[in-house]
Amino acid sequence: MLDLIGDPHARRWRGLGTGLAVVFYLFLWIPIVVMIPIAFGPTNSLTFPPLSYSFDLFKVFFSSPGWLNPLFQSFKVALAAVVVAMFAGVPAGYWIARHDFFGKGLITSIIMSPLIVPHIVLALGLFLYFSYLGITTTAVSIILGHVMYILPYVILMVMAGVQKLDRNLEFGAELMGAGPIRMFLTVVIPQLVPSLVSAAFFAFLLSFDEVIISWFLVGSDTVTLPVKMFSALQWEVSPVIAAVSVFLTALSLLVCIITIPLMRPGSTDG
Secondary structure (H helix, E strand, C coil), X not given: CHHHHHCHHHHHXXXXXXXHHHHHHHHHHHHHHHHHHHHCCCCCXXXXXXXXXXXXXXHHHHHCHHHHHHHHHHHHHHHHHHHHHHHHHHHHHHHHHHCCCCCHHHHHHHHHHHHCCCHHHHHHHHHHHHHHHCCCCCHHHHHHHHHHHHHHHHHHHHHHHHHCCCHHHHHHHHHCCCCXXXXXXXXXXXXXXXXXXXXXHHHXXXXXXXXXXXXXXXXXXXXXXXXXXXXXXHHCCCCHHHHHHHHHHHHHHHHHHHHHHHCCCCCCCC
C-alpha cells in the first residue's frame, strides 16, 4: 500500500482521475449556475448575464394562475402517489427482504421492471391501458402512473432499511405472543422511520419532477408543473421558466438536506 501511495505513476493517474471528475461535475453544474442569475433578471428577456436583477420573475410565477395551478397539481399528484406507494411498498419491501417464497425472483423482477424499462415505453403502455379503462387524462391515471414509477424506489429503500434491523427483536416479539401485524407495526415500523422518511421524500421528488409519464396522461385540467414547463419551452421561451427551474432546484436541495442525515449509518438504530 505504501509503495502504491508513493508511486509517481499512481499519483499521476489519481490526479488525472480527480481532474476528469472535476470537469465532469462542472459540466453538470454549469447549466444550474447559469440559470440562477437569469431567474433574478428582468421579465422581458432571457439573457445571461441579466441586464438588471430583481424578484419579478418569481412574483410572476407565484401570482400567475397559469403557473400556480400546475404547481398545486404537481403537489397533489406527488402527495397522493407517495401515500399509495408507501402503503403498498413498505409491507412489500419488508416481506421481500425477510422471507423466501416460490417465485420471489420473478415477482421482484416484475416489481422492479419500471427501473429498467424506458420511460417512453412505460408511459405509452400506461396511456394505452388507461385509455382502454377510460380513465386517461384524469388525476387518477396520473397518480397511478406515478405510483408505478416510484414504487420500486420505495421498495428498494425499505429493503435496504430492513437489512439493517436486528431480527432478534422481531423474533422476541413473536415469542411474546405478538402476531405478524402487531409485530410489524410495533417493532419494525418504529425502527424503519428514518428509511421511511427518506423513501417518502425521495419518492415525492421523483413524482414531482416526472414529465414523460405525466405528458402522456395529463388532460387540460390536470397539467402538472413539469408538463407546463415543457409546453412553455415548445410554444414560447418565457423567462419565468428560469424562476421555476430555480424553485425546483431549491426543492431538490431541500429534500437532499433532509434525507442525507437519515441515510447515514446508525440512523436506523432504535
